[in-house]
Amino acid sequence: MKNKKKVSFPHLGNYWVAIEFLVKNALDADYIIPPPITKKTLELGSMHSPEFVCSPFKYNLGNYIEALEAGANTLIQTGGVCRLGYYGELHEQILKDLGYDFIFINLAKVSYRKPYTLFSDFKKINPRLSISKLTNYMSLMIRMVKIIDKVEGFIRENVGFEVVSGSFDKLLKEFLEALRKVKNKKDINEIYYDYYKQFKAIKIKKPKKPLKVGIIGEYYTIMEPFSNRYLEKELAKKGMIITRTMNISNSLFLRREKDVKTKIKGYLQYDIGATGMDTISEALRLAKEGYDGLIHVKSFGCMPEVDAIPVLQNISNDYKIPILYLSFDTQTSETGIKTRLEAFYDMIVMRKEKK
C-alpha cells in the first residue's frame, strides 16, 4: 500500500465530504482536502492564471497548488458546458509548466457516448477497481450530496431566525464530521434522519411574514461561500428566508430539462448556455411566489449569466420584483458587498412595509 495515490479535487462548498468518501472507498486512495480557501489561495491562483479568465478558474488553480504542496499527486477536474469544459487542459498545462509532478484526471475527456472511458480514468487511480464497486459508491456519493443539499437548504430557510447565534453552524460542522465516518447506505441514512431531527429542534423565532430572498446565478460562485464573500451568512444576519435552488443535486441529478423549458416560456426561446436557463426559470418561479427580492450572483464576465441579465431585467419589470446584481472577481471586497446588501435590504424592507 506504499504507493497509494493521494487524490485532490478543488473546493466547492461542503461537497468535499462526498468526494472524500468516493475517493477513499471506491478508489482506495487517500484524499487530500485542499486547505480551506483563503486570500492566499486566490492570490496563488490569480498569479498563474490568464488575467481575464473567470474567477472560478483562479480559485481551482489555487486549490490545486495548495493541495500539491500538501502532498497530493493526483488531481481531478470535471468537464462542463461553458469555459469550464476547457479548464482542465489549461490547469494541467499551467501546473506542469510550474514544474509539479502529478497525474491529472480530466473528466472533460470522458465521452458521453462512451461512459466506459470514465471508468478507465478512475482505474488509473485504482487498478483493481470494478465497475460494480464504482457504481455502488457513486450512487452512495450521490445520496450523500443529496442529503448535504437538503440539510443546507433547511439551514438557509431558518438560520436567519436562530435564537442562539451560531447554533446551526455548529451543528452543521458536527453533521459533516459524522458524515465523514460513514461506510454504507445505512449509515448515511441514519445520520441524515438523526441530524435532520436535531436541526429541526434548533430554537428559532420566525415572524409571521418573514422577508424572503432568492439567490440565483452561476454555478461556482453561488455554491462556494468564499467566492461570494459569504453572502448567505450576511443575509442571514438580517433575519430572512433565503432560497437557493441551484446546487449539485438540483442541477445534476434532479434536473428535468423539459420542466425548465416550459417554465421559461415567454422569456427565453432557447437554452442560452450553462446555467443561464436555470437562472431564468428560478427567477420566474420565485417572482411568481411573491419573493421580496432576488440576488443574482456570478463571477465577473461569466458569459451565460451576463446574457441572462437582460431577461432578468424584463422579469423584474413585469413582476415588480427587485433584483440585485452582484459580480465577483478576485478584487471584490467584502465591505463593498456588505454595503450593497445593506442598501438592498433597506429597500426591500421598505417595499414590504408599504404593502
Add this chain to the structure above:
Amino acid sequence: MKIGIPRAFLYYKYRYLWETFFHELGCEIVLSPETNRQIVKDGINYAMDESCLSSKIYLGHVHYLIDKCDYILVPRIANFGLGEVVCTKFQAAYDVIANTFRDQNIKILNYNIDHRKKQTEFKAFMKMGKELNKRKFEIIRAYFMAKQAEKTYFQLELKKQQELLKRDSELKVLIVSHAYNIYDKFVGEPIVKYLEKLDCTIIIGEISPKQEAKREAKEMSPTLPWTYNKELLGAIKLYQKQVDGIVLMSSFPCGPDSLVNEMIIRKIKGKPILNLVLDEQEGNVGMETRLESFVDIIKLKKDVVNEKQKES
C-alpha cells in the same frame, strides 16, 4: 421584403452564405454600415457592462437596423455536434436581442443551428425560407446557390493568402483573431492598417483550410470545445513556419480567448507572440507603441536568421 443584417459578429463568418441566400430568394438586404463611433456608443448603451466588446458592437448594429427593414436577421448557433460548440454569446444571441429590444417591437428573422438536437444548417435555412413565405423548391435552390458561393469565395480568399505566404522577403505577421474582430472597422482594421504601415504583410488566421485546421487543433489541444477557436488554433499550426510573428487579437473580456490565448502562448514556441486585448477605450497610442516594438523584435529576429543563412 427587406432583410436587415447587422454588420457584426457572425456576419463576417457567413456573409457570402447569407447575402447569396437572400438575394436568390429575391429579398432586399439592408446592411448596417461599418462600425462607427455612434454604433459603438449605442451598443455600449444597450449592452451589459461585462459583455465583450464584440457583442456590444453587435447590439449597436441591431439598434441601427430598427425601423429600417421588415426583419432583422439574428441567428442562434449552439453547436455543430458533440465537442463542437460555439461561444455562448451565439447560443444566447436571439434571446438577448429579443429581451433587450422587447419594447421596440422588432421582428427577428431567426435560424437555429443545434446539431445535437438535429437542427442542421440546411433545416434551419428551410425554416427561415418558409417564414419568408417562399416555396420549398425556391429555398432549396437558394440554399445550395449560397453554399456554392460561400465555397467559391473561401477558395478565392485562401488562394490569395497563399500567394502572400510565398513572398519570402517581406515581414509576415499572422493575426489570430475572430472574423468579427479582425474585419471590423473599429476593432481590427486600425491594427491591420498600422501593421501594414510598418511594412508587414498580414496573414489572416481566419482564412485557412478549415477542416485541416480543426484536425491540427484537435491534436494540439484535445478538449478544446469551441469550433471557431479550433479553426484559429489550427491555422497557427499551419502557418507558423511561414510567418515571422503572431499577433493574438481579442476583444475584452472574450471568454473562449481568455483560456485559448494562454494555451497558445504556452504551447507555440519559436515565434514571437503579441497578445492584444481590445476594449472600447479611445486612443490607440499605447497600442501603436506595442505594435512598433513587436515589429522591431521580429525584424531583428528575421535579420539574424538571414545572416546565418548567408554565412552557411
